Amino acid sequence: MRTYKLALIGFGNVGQxxxxxxxxxxxxLAQRFGAEYKIVAVCDKLKGSLYHPEGLDPALLLDTVQAGxxxxxxxxxxxxxxxxxxxxxxxxxVLVELSYTDLETGEPAASHLRQALKAGMHxxxxxxxxxxxxxxxxxxxxxxxxxxxxxxxxxxxGTPTLHLGLDLLAGAEVQKIQGILNGTTNYMLTQMEQGIxxxxxxxxxxxxxxxxxxxxxxxxxxxxxxxxVILANxxxxxxxxxxxxxxxxxxxxxxxxxxxxxxxxxxxxxIAGVEKTPDRIKASxxxxxxxxxxxxxxxxxxxxxxxxxxxxxxxxxxxxxxxGRLATGYAILCDLISIDRITQ
Amino acid sequence: MRTYKLALIGFGNVGQxxxxxxxxxxxxLAQRFGAEYKIVAVCDKLKGSLYHPEGLDPALLLDTVQAGxxxxxxxxxxxxxxxxxxxxxxxxxVLVELSYTDLETGEPAASHLRQALKAGMHxxxxxxxxxxxxxxxxxxxxxxxxxxxxxxxxxxxGTPTLHLGLDLLAGAEVQKIQGILNGTTNYMLTQMEQGIxxxxxxxxxxxxxxxxxxxxxxxxxxxxxxxxVILANxxxxxxxxxxxxxxxxxxxxxxxxxxxxxxxxxxxxxIAGVEKTPDRIKASxxxxxxxxxxxxxxxxxxxxxxxxxxxxxxxxxxxxxxxGRLATGYAILCDLISIDRITQ
Numbered sequence: 001m002r003t004y005k006l007a008l009i010g011f012g013n014v015g016q017x018x019x020x021x022x023x024x025x026x027x028x029l030a031q032r033f034g035a036e037y038k039i040v041a042v043c044d045k046l047k048g049s050l051y052h053p054e055g056l057d058p059a060l061l062l063d064t065v066q067a068g069x070x071x072x073x074x075x076x077x078x079x080x081x082x083x084x085x086x087x088x089x090x091x092x093x094v095l096v097e098l099s100y101t102d103l104e105t106g107e108p109a110a111s112h113l114r115q116a117l118k119a120g121m122h123x124x125x126x127x128x129x130x131x132x133x134x135x136x137x138x139x140x141x142x143x144x145x146x147x148x149x150x151x152x153x154x155x156x157x158g159t160p161t162l163h164l165g166l167d168l169l170a171g172a173e174v175q176k177i178q179g180i181l182n183g184t185t186n187y188m189l190t191q192m193e194q195g196i197x198x199x200x201x202x203x204x205x206x207x208x209x210x211x212x213x214x215x216x217x218x219x220x221x222x223x224x225x226x227x228x229v230i231l232a233n234x235x236x237x238x239x240x241x242x243x244x245x246x247x248x249x250x251x252x253x254x255x256x257x258x259x260x261x262x263x264x265x266x267x268x269x270x271i272a273g274v275e276k277t278p279d280r281i282k283a284s285x286x287x288x289x290x291x292x293x294x295x296x297x298x299x300x301x302x303x304x305x306x307x308x309x310x311x312x313x314x315x316x317x318x319x320x321x322x323x324g325r326l327a328t329g330y331a332i333l334c335d336l337i338s339i340d341r342i343t344q
Numbered sequence: 345m346r347t348y349k350l351a352l353i354g355f356g357n358v359g360q361x362x363x364x365x366x367x368x369x370x371x372x373l374a375q376r377f378g379a380e381y382k383i384v385a386v387c388d389k390l391k392g393s394l395y396h397p398e399g400l401d402p403a404l405l406l407d408t409v410q411a412g413x414x415x416x417x418x419x420x421x422x423x424x425x426x427x428x429x430x431x432x433x434x435x436x437x438v439l440v441e442l443s444y445t446d447l448e449t450g451e452p453a454a455s456h457l458r459q460a461l462k463a464g465m466h467x468x469x470x471x472x473x474x475x476x477x478x479x480x481x482x483x484x485x486x487x488x489x490x491x492x493x494x495x496x497x498x499x500x501x502g503t504p505t506l507h508l509g510l511d512l513l514a515g516a517e518v519q520k521i522q523g524i525l526n527g528t529t530n531y532m533l534t535q536m537e538q539g540i541x542x543x544x545x546x547x548x549x550x551x552x553x554x555x556x557x558x559x560x561x562x563x564x565x566x567x568x569x570x571x572x573v574i575l576a577n578x579x580x581x582x583x584x585x586x587x588x589x590x591x592x593x594x595x596x597x598x599x600x601x602x603x604x605x606x607x608x609x610x611x612x613x614x615i616a617g618v619e620k621t622p623d624r625i626k627a628s629x630x631x632x633x634x635x636x637x638x639x640x641x642x643x644x645x646x647x648x649x650x651x652x653x654x655x656x657x658x659x660x661x662x663x664x665x666x667x668g669r670l671a672t673g674y675a676i677l678c679d680l681i682s683i684d685r686i687t688q
Contacts, residue, residue, distance in 0.1 A: 021656065029515065158657050160512035167511065167685075168504035171373065171677045295663050298642040312365065312674040313502050313665055319639050320660035330656040333515045341511075341686075 002035045002344060004336065005055070007090040007121075009083050009112050010098030011044035011071070014126050014153070016062060017329030018096070023058035029333075035340045041090035043083050048072035050079040051090055083108065087115045094339070096332055097125035103217070103226050103242065106130035110138070117141045117149070122343075124335040126153025126328050132226040132242065135233050148342060150335025151234070155181060155227045156304045158330030159320030163338060165235040165308060173311035174235055176275040181227040183302035183322040184210045184218040185250050185270045190300045192258050193267070198251070210302060210323075220249035221285040224272040228283045231306075232274040238281040246284040253287055261289050267297045295319075346379045346688060348680065349399070351434045351465075353427050353456050354442030355388035355415070358470050358497070360406060361673030362440070367402035373677075379684045385434035387427050392416035394423040395434055427452065431459050438683070440676055441469035447561070447570050447586065450474035454482070461485045461493070466687075468679040470497025470672050476570040476586060479577050492686060494679025495578070499525060499571045500648040502674030503664030507682065509579040509652060517655035518579055520619040525571040527646035527666040528554045528562040529594050529614045534644040536602045537611070542595070554646060554667075564593035565629040568616040572627045575650075576618040582625040590628040597631055605633050611641045639663075 008015050022029075022037055030036045038055030042048075048071035050056065056076065064071055072079040078089070087095060095116035099109050110130035116123045118141060125131065130138065131154045142149045155161050156179075165174060180186050187210050191201040202219070205211035217223050225245040232238040250270050258268050271288040274281060290297040295317040299305040304322030307315050321327040352359050366373075366381055374380045382399030386392075392415035394400065400420065408415055416423045422433070431439060439460035443453050454474035460467045462485060469475065474482065475498045486493045499505050500523075509518060524530050531554050535545040546563070549555035561567045569589040576582040594614050605612050615632040618625060634641040639661040643649040648666030651659050665671040 025515075025517075032514065158516070159660055160508070163512050164504070164508060167682075168507050168678060170376065171369075171681050172502070172674055173369075293642055293644060295642065298637055298639065300637060312670050312677075314668075314671070316503055316662070316664035318660070318662055321658055324658075326656050327658070330516050333656075334512060337515050338511075 001030060002340060004035060004037050004094055004340070005040045005092045006037055006094050006096050007041040007043070007086055007092035008039060008096045008098060009043050009086065010100070011042050011047050011065065012098065013325045014328045015042070015096070015098045016065065017325035018332045019058045019061055021326065021329050021333055023062065033337060033340060037336060040092055041086050042071060043081060043086040044071065048079065049081050049086060050074060050076040051081060051086065052076040053091065083112050084115065087112060087119065092121055094122040094124060094336065097123060097127055099127065101127050101129040103129050103132060103222060106133040110134050113138055113149070114141060117145055117147055120145050120147060122147045122150070122339050124150035124332050126157070126331050128154045128223070128226045128230065132229040135230065136239050148339045150339060151230070152335050153328050153331025154230050156306065156320060156322050157324060157328040158334060159304065159318060159322070159327070160334055161306050161318055162234055163334065164318055165231070169308055169310055169313070169316065172313045174308050175311060176273070176309035177231050177235065177306060178271055178273045178296065179306035180269055180296055180299050180304055181272045181306070181322065182218055182224040182270060183304055184215070186299065186304070187302045189250065189253070189258070189268055189270065192253070192255055193262065195255055195259070197255055198253065219251050221247045221270065224270060224285045228272040228274050228285060232281050232283050236274060236276060236281055240281060240283055244283055246286065248286040250287055265292050266290060267292055269296060271296070345374060346684060348379060348381050348438055348684070349384045349436045350381055350438050350440050351385040351387070351430055351436035352383060352440045352442060353387050353430065354444070355386050355391050355409065356442065357669045358672045359386070359388070359440070359442045360409065361669035362676045363402045363405055365670065365673050365677055367406060377681060377684060381680060384436055385430050386415060387425060387430040388415070392423065393425050393430060394418060394420040395425060395430065396420040397435065427456050428459065431456060431463065436465055438466040438468055438680065441467060441471055443471065445471050445473040447473050447476060447566060450477040454478050457482055457493070458485060461489050461491055464489050464491060466491045466494070466683050468494035468676050470501070470675050472498045472567070472570045472574065476573045479574065480583050492683045494683060495574070496678050497672050497675025498574050500650065500664060500666050501668060501672040502678060503648060503662060503666070503671070504678055505650050505662055506578055507678065508662055509575070513652055513654055513657070513660065516657045518652050519655060520617070520653035521575050521579065521650060522615055522617045522640065523650035524613055524640055524643050524648055525616045525650070525666065526562055526568040526614060527648055528559070530643065530648070531646045533594065533597070533602070533612055533614065536597070536599050537606065539599055539603070541599055542597065563595050565591045565614065568614060568629045572616040572618050572629060576625050576627050580618060580620060580625055584625060584627055588627055590630065592630040594631055609636050610634060611636055613640060615640070
């Protein structure tokens with residue numbers, strides 16, 4: 001049995017989803033993959049911070065947080081460490097970086113990742129910011145330190161888009177990628193097809209928790225643009241930044257636009273695309289009319305999808321969840337299984 | 345640079361498609377993956393058989409066959425070997441088994457695979473017969489001999505369905521799989537939606553080379569059933585056989601049935617399914633009405649698709665080609681890259 005000690009920085013929805021998977025499936029994972037995962041440290045600015053070298057009980061962590069109590073009410077070897085102290089002191093094999101996303105600086109996540117990789121830990125993150133901004137640098141540090149960086153959850157949550165592109169389609173020569181990478185706007189556009197106005201749909205999405213109070217990141221296409229940067233840099237060997245993405249959100253679309261498209265057998269989708277041209281990589285996010293029989297046209301609600309256009313296989317499309325507590329928690333597990341497969 | 349010597353048994357469409365990929369991409373593969381692939385033997389009952397320990401030139405092999413000449417007109421170290429002699433004498437690292445498919449016996453492919461695995465060669469095949477019938481046995485032999493068996497091309501050609509399920513979704517607990525696994529019947533059903541009769545559509549499919557002169561294997565669901573057996577045994581740990589699959593083809597469907605479904609916002613698809621129930625694995629192939637917004641409903645023409653229903657991610661759908669010279673040739677490359685990744 002191979003044992004991996006994990007340190008979780010951030011214990012919000014994703015961290016709790018992942019911990020729930022460990023709580024429920026540790027035995028089955030051990031049996032199927034010959035690997036066990038122990039959370040030795042959790043560090044969350046609001047929920048508290050604690051460390052135990054023998055591992056913390058996932059059920060106890062979840063119960064404590066769900067009861068609204070600080071994690072530091074639990075008895076452990078140490079508590080109260082900040083992120084930097086946690087990474088330095090926890091002796092984990094893998095840093096699981098789940099702090100909040102900042103698409104402008106990538107901080108504090110980028111610093112956490114650098115610190116862990118330089119200390120010889122593998123790192124896994126679902127955090128778009130540091131990966132959209134600093135992936136080439138982080139990969140370089142990882143290679144210098146002979147460790148892996150897992151980033152599956154940064155695009156389409158646990159739907160294994162990046163692993164599909166990197167591990168399974170690399171030999172087929174990916175020439176173009178088009179996707180529905182933001183579930184919030186896709187939900188909104190799907191609702192607008194019922195004739196509901198942009199304003200009402202936005203209010204509904206905010207009420208359901210799909211959209212934030214300030215929806216700019218979603219509706220203006222910043223979230224999708226961050227993901228396009230990741231696809232371009234990770235799968236097409238580019239090194240572009242957010243500024244290289246031509247970006248247009250959905251705020252200009254009206255119900256009239258949407259019903260006019262429907263009348264012609266088409267659907268408006270917010271399409272994130274990246275394409276290799278002879279001289280450069282072109283990346284964009286923009287509302288696009290698709291014929292209803294296009295594989296991305298039937299992707300409704302908060303679901304995400306991506307179509308890889310390849311030289312040898314033509315189009316290959318992957319459709320799956322783009323958010324969700326367990327789905328994003330699974331992204332971490334998917335990366336951990338992959339690290340175990342590569343390094344064992 | 346890691347070098348793999350390959351022996352190809354069978355040099356029809358798939359073997360030639362794969363050889364074309366090697367001809368065009370050897371340099372790029374070497375650069376990207378650090379591995380090179382040399383065809384040291386080709387053995388085809390009709391096109392001839394030859395061997396050269398230093399490798400045969402892919403371009404020369406293709407030109408010879410495309411000029412209608414026997415491969416044995418080429419100068420090599422040995423020629424005229426049958427499959428058994430080829431496997432025994434070629435010293436290859438990987439057997440690429442591409443002889444014809446027999447869903448009743450799996451022969452002669454199964455014997456070729458056994459012989460190669462026992463001799464310590466990895467084996468890669470796109471041949472449904474031996475895998476639908478003998479996969480558990482072949483896997484056991486492979487494990488005993490510390491070698492790998494690659495079978496990506498047996499379902500959905502080069503669309504990496506089996507690798508997705510095994511490598512990337514295994515931890516998400518696959519509970520149910522539903523797919524459109526036969527391109528011929530999906531093309532026919534799509535054409536019938538235009539009001540063309542079953543008989544005319546079949547004649548058209550035969551003319552285009554999608555359906556064989558005796559179309560039974562496709563239209564009665566045998567081909568899809570073979571693939572369902574593979575999905576069940578490989579991805580869900582079952583050990584079922586063709587006889588365990590409830591099977592119904594599309595010969596009972598009329599244009600009237602299809603237009604009646606369309607009027608109700610539905611589409612008929614030949615759905616191959618496998619599902620875990622508490623006490624057993626249930627497998628079936630049968631015409632099924634799907635709502636038009638079901639992810640499989642918009643899959644038209646000869647395209648294939650599969651939806652994995654998982655505990656942690658919900659539904660994940662993969663859509664891609666199910667046939668084609670280069671697409672199936674890519675399946676072999678995908679398996680070879682995977683073997684290289686696992687064994688290096």
